[in-house]
Amino acid sequence: MSRAHVDHRAIARFAEERVNLPRDKADEYRAQARRLREKLETYLDEHPNFTLRRMMLSGSLAKGTALRTLNDIDVAVYISGSDAPHDVKQLLEYLAERLRKAFPNFSPDQVKPQTYSVTVSFKGTGLDVDVVPVLYAGDSAWRGNLVSQEDGSFLETSIPLHLEFIRKRKRAQETHFAQVARLLKFWARRMKQEREGFRFKSFMVELILAHLTDQGQDLSDYPDAMQAFFTYIARSNLRQRIVFTDHYPVSDVGKCFDVVQIFDPINPTNNVAKLYTAEQADAIVDAALDAGDAIDAALSAPTKELTVRYWQKVLGSTFQG
Numbered sequence: 001m002s003r004a005h006v007d008h009r010a011i012a013r014f015a016e017e018r019v020n021l022p023r024d025k026a027d028e029y030r031a032q033a034r035r036l037r038e039k040l041e042t043y044l045d046e047h048p049n050f051t052l053r054r055m056m057l058s059g060s061l062a063k064g065t066a067l068r069t070l071n072d073i074d075v076a077v078y079i080s081g082s083d084a085p086h087d088v089k090q091l092l093e094y095l096a097e098r099l100r101k102a103f104p105n106f107s108p109d110q111v112k113p114q115t116y117s118v119t120v121s122f123k124g125t126g127l128d129v130d131v132v133p134v135l136y137a138g139d140s141a142w143r144g145n146l147v148s149q150e151d152g153s154f155l156e157t158s159i160p161l162h163l164e165f166i167r168k169r170k171r172a173q174e175t176h177f178a179q180v181a182r183l184l185k186f187w188a189r190r191m192k193q194e195r196e197g198f199r200f201k202s203f204m205v206e207l208i209l210a211h212l213t214d215q216g217q218d219l220s221d222y223p224d225a226m227q228a229f230f231t232y233i234a235r236s237n238l239r240q241r242i243v244f245t246d247h248y249p250v251s252d253v254g255k256c257f258d259v260v261q262i263f264d265p266i267n268p269t270n271n272v273a274k275l276y277t278a279e280q281a282d283a284i285v286d287a288a289l290d291a292g293d294a295i296d297a298a299l300s301a302p303t304k305e306l307t308v309r310y311w312q313k314v315l316g317s318t319f320q321g
C-alpha cells in the first residue's frame with residue numbers, strides 16, 4: 001500500500017491533536033473522581049454501616065480510551081444491603097439521597113437522578129460525574145449487578161475485571177491498542193452524527209478490537225489496523241459470535257439467537273450487543289464497508305489532495321493530512 005501522501009505518522013498526529021483527550025485533562029478529571037471517592041471513604045470511616053460501599057472510576061477515563069469530546073466522568077458506586085430498592089427509578093432516588101448524605105457540602109440540586117444514573121455536578125470547573133449504581137453482595141472481584149446505561153436492566157459483571165481485561169490488551173500492544181480504539185470510537189461518533197439511527201457502543205468497539213488483537217492482528221500501523229477492523233466487520237457481517245476465554249471456557253456460552261453476539265468477558269450469559277437489531281447491525285456493516293473502501297482509495301490515490309479527501313470520509317473534514 002502506498003503511504004506517500006498520508007502515512008501512519010499523519011494519522012498518529014491527527015489522533016494526538018484532534019481525537020485523544022489530552023493527558024493533562026485526563027489527569028484533572030481522574031483527580032476530580034479521586035477526590036469524590038476520598039470524600040466517600042472519609043464518610044465510610046465514620047459510618048461503617050453506610051450502604052454505599054465503594055466508588056470506582058469506570059468507563060473510558062479508567063480504560064485510557066477517552067476522546068477529546070468526553071462529557072462526563074463515569075463512576076460506579078457499589079451499593080450493599082437489603083434495604084436498597086431493586087426497582088431502577090427507586091434505586092436512583094435512594095442513591096441520590098445517600099450521596100447527598102455523604103457529600104453534605106453539595107447542595108441537593110447538585111445531585112440529580114437521571115434516567116439510569118445520578119449526576120453529581122460541580123460548581124465552576126470540571127465535568128459532571130455520572131454515578132452508575134451496582135448492587136453488590138460482597139463478591140471479592142467486585143462482581144455485582146450494574147445498571148445498564150442502555151435500558152436500565154441489571155447486568156451481572158465486574159468493572160475492575162473489565163479494566164484488567166482491557167489493560168491486558170493494552171500491554172500486548174503498548175499505546176497502539178488504546179490509540180486504535182480511540183480512532184475507531186472517533187469514527188463511530190462521526191457515523192452517529194451523520195447517519196440517522198446509527199449506534200455502536202464503545203464497549204463493543206473495544207471488544208471487537210480485543211478479539212482482533214487476540215487473533216494476532218498487529219495494530220502498530222494505524223491505517224492497516226483501522227482497515228483490519230473494518231474488514232473484520234464487513235467479512236463477518238457482524239454475525240460471528242465473539243467470546244473471550246480469560247474467565248470462562250467458550251462452552252459456557254449457551255444457545256443464543258441475538259443478531260449480534262459479543263459476550264461479556266466476565267459473564268457468559270451477558271451478551272453486550274443483545275439490544276442490536278439486524279437493521280442496526282447492517283448499518284454498522286455498511287459504514288464499515290464505506291470506511292474500508294475509503295481507506296483503500298486513500299492508499300492508492302495519486303495526489304495528496306485526493307488522499308486527504310478519502311481519509312476525510314473516515315476521520316472527518318478536520319483531517320488535513
Ligand SMILES: Nc1ncnc2c1ncn2[C@@H]1O[C@H](COP(=O)(O)OP(=O)(O)OP(=O)(O)O)[C@@H](O)[C@H]1O
Pocket residue numbers: 058059060061063065066067074146148155157158159162163201202203204264270271272273
Ligand atoms: N452491556 C454491558 N455489559 C457489561 N458491562 C458493560 C456493558 N456496557 C458497558 N459496560 C461497562 O461500562 C463501561 C463503560 O461503557 P462503554 O465502554 O460503552 O463506555 P466508555 O468506555 O465510557 O466510552 P465513551 O467514551 O463512549 O463514554 C465498560 O467498560 C464496561 O465495564
Ligand SMILES: [Mg+2]
Pocket residue numbers: 059060074
Ligand atoms: Mg463514558
